[in-house]
Amino acid sequence: MPEGDTIFRAARTLHSVLAGNEVTRFESVYPSVTRIAEDHPIVGRTIESVSARGKHLLIAFSGGLILRTHMRMNGSWHIYPIDARWQRPPQDMRVLVGTRDAVAIGFNVPIAELLTTRQLHRHKELRALGPDLLARADNAEEPGNGVFDKSEVIRRLRAHTRSAIGDALLNQRIVAGIGNVFKSEILFLAGLDPFTPVSALNDADLDRLIEISHDQLAANVMSQTRTLSRHVGRRTTRSLNPREKLWVYGRRGKPCRRCGAAIRSTKTGVDARLTYWCPACQPSYSSR
Numbered sequence: 001m002p003e004g005d006t007i008f009r010a011a012r013t014l015h016s017v018l019a020g021n022e023v024t025r026f027e028s029v030y031p032s033v034t035r036i037a038e039d040h041p042i043v044g045r046t047i048e049s050v051s052a053r054g055k056h057l058l059i060a061f062s063g064g065l066i067l068r069t070h071m072r073m074n075g076s077w078h079i080y081p082i083d084a085r086w087q088r089p090p091q092d093m094r095v096l097v098g099t100r101d102a103v104a105i106g107f108n109v110p111i112a113e114l115l116t117t118r119q120l121h122r123h124k125e126l127r128a129l130g131p132d133l134l135a136r137a138d139n140a141e142e143p144g145n146g147v148f149d150k151s152e153v154i155r156r157l158r159a160h161t162r163s164a165i166g167d168a169l170l171n172q173r174i175v176a177g178i179g180n181v182f183k184s185e186i187l188f189l190a191g192l193d194p195f196t197p198v199s200a201l202n203d204a205d206l207d208r209l210i211e212i213s214h215d216q217l218a219a220n221v222m223s224q225t226r227t228l229s230r231h232v233g234r235r236t237t238r239s240l241n242p243r244e245k246l247w248v249y250g251r252r253g254k255p256c257r258r259c260g261a262a263i264r265s266t267k268t269g270v271d272a273r274l275t276y277w278c279p280a281c282q283p284s285y286s287s288r
């Protein structure tokens, strides 16, 4: 699943290329989108902004229409100069927004809908989102996010006392922006066993965990170039060696970069997502 930093970066790049330009071409394979676009044409409108909210990407058009997409597991947004070759087959296109100079394409984006401003404000999924970790990294040009509210995240965590902290970090209703790679990396940096119930953590633990989460996502947004590809350059170790970008994610059985113990992994949750951890640096909560 794309992580918050990926979506944020995609939004920032799309915003810098598209905002202020008139739409000259709009296509979608989704009948619900095309039906609305037939009644309320997108072509001719100005792209006002592109922003990220959690893992939702919002493209706002003049006249109060917003295209909301969610990338889920396999979706991605690409942007190309008008005559450039696409890096994905045309049949993977789900939605396309073109201007005189550029074309933005949502490939395999499983969710796309056109909303009015009013519908956006009332949108259930968006309203339910926890505070966005990247809100503080936002700038004035990109509307959509407020100031990141750490105490609200702690309050929401406390409402899930029986959740394992690893599951809680992935719950976008508690805090928006963390995906599976960052989950494992953040817990390693915090020295916390991913299976620790929230109830076993004190406020200082949670405070520190949220700080680490924010710092990691923000650092990955800032350090990356104008690519929309996934996983490119994601780094948590500060190592300059490109083969040592991550502490634990994807490293099952390999020696911990800090202590040498073998990294463990297991599948958890309904999606059977992999959790990686170092049993020595992240001792079991029952032994803390």
Ligand SMILES: [Zn+2]
Pocket: 256, 257, 258, 259, 260, 261, 278, 279, 280, 281, 282
């Ligand atoms: Zn270790």
